Every structure is written in structure tokens, then in C-alpha cells.
């Protein structure tokens with residue numbers, strides 16, 4: 045019984061620690077395959093992309109983590125608000141940010157909505173660099189109570205200014221528990237709960253006998 049109580053105590057501490065660990069997801073895109081579509085690669089972390097493609101910038105650009113980022117699947121380094129890179133979330137997010145790399149006169153805009161498709165605009169933020177943006181990078185952030193999708197693009201097109209995206213961060217409004225549960229920690233947790241339940245049942249049976 046003492047051992048069960050010790051395990052239960054450890055489990056309780058673990059549960060208390062879980063939300064803080066799970067709330068913010070950061071993607072640096074360095075685990076991708078250059079020129080492939082991102083799609084559902086990060087869906088287990090609650091984030092699914094549409095029209096995003098991994099790009100490898102060789103030695104990397106100022107503001108990048110590593111050498112890989114993403115751009116638009118068909119537009120490449122230049123794409124406007126009518127054909128954005130889209131990210132949808134498995135549960136409501138309270139904050140979403142991304143770094144725009146090589147941002148110039150065509151700018152960078154991120155807009156948040158409260159539904160995976162359609163819905164109402166929650167927030168939007170945009171920035172502009174100068175000329176074709178060599179060496180210029182900016183973080184844009186949107187916040188709100190119920191962000192289910194963001195659309196990211198340049199603000200305007202047609203000036204010959206390209207950009208790419210890196211370092212995508214999502215803070216989920218509730219602890220990030222996604223189905224199917226992919227992590228060993230949560231798998232182990234379920235096993236531990238089952239073991240404790242089994243132990244308690246056996247204890248009861250023994251007491252009864």
C-alpha cells in the first residue's frame with residue numbers, strides 16, 4: 045500500500061507539471077525534408093500546415109534557426125494574402141508567432157481566425173522592411189482567446205521582394221493533449237494509471253478474502 049501511495053504522489057506531481065510543459069510548441073523546421081510539403085508533419089503536436097514547403101538556405105540567413113525554413117508551396121519566396129501559407133490548430137491557441145526572414149517592401153502579415161476554415165478574424169499584425177529585405181527579419185505575433193487558424197503571407201506582391209518563414213510558435217489555450225497521444229510520457233502515464241488501478245483492485249480483493 046505504501047508503495048502505491050508513493051507512486052500516486054509521484055503521479056500527482058507529474059500531473060501538476062504537465063500543463064506547463066505542454067502549452068507552447070516551437071517549430072524550427074530543421075527536421076524537415078527540403079522541397080517537400082510540410083502538410084501534417086507536425087499534426088501530432090496540434091499544428092497542420094497547408095501550402096507550406098520546407099526550404100534549405102544553405103548556410104542560413106540572418107534570423108534563422110539552423111538552415112531550414114518554409115515558404116509557399118507554389119508561390120515560392122513571393123506570395124500574397126490571396127494565397128497564404130495556412131496553419132490550423134487541433135485546439136484553441138492563445139498566441140501564435142512566426143519570424144519573417146529577408147522581409148522587404150512587400151512586408152509580412154499574419155492574420156488569426158476563430159475557425160479552421162472561414163470564421164471571424166481574431167487579430168492581425170504586419171511589418172515592412174526596406175528594399176528586397178536583405179538581412180532583415182521580424183517577429184509577428186497574434187494573440188486572442190480562440191485562435192484556430194492563421195494565414196501568413198506578404199502584404200503585397202509584384203516588387204521582386206521575396207521572403208521565407210522560420211521559428212513558428214504556438215501557445216495553446218489549454219494543455220496540449222492531442223489524439224492520438226504520441227509521446228512516451230503520456231503512454232507511460234496511462235500504463236501507470238492502469239497499474240495503480242490494478243493494484244488497488246487486487247488489494248480490495250485480498251482484503252475481502
Ligand SMILES: [Ca+2]
Nearest residue numbers: 072109110112
Ligand atoms: Ca530553422
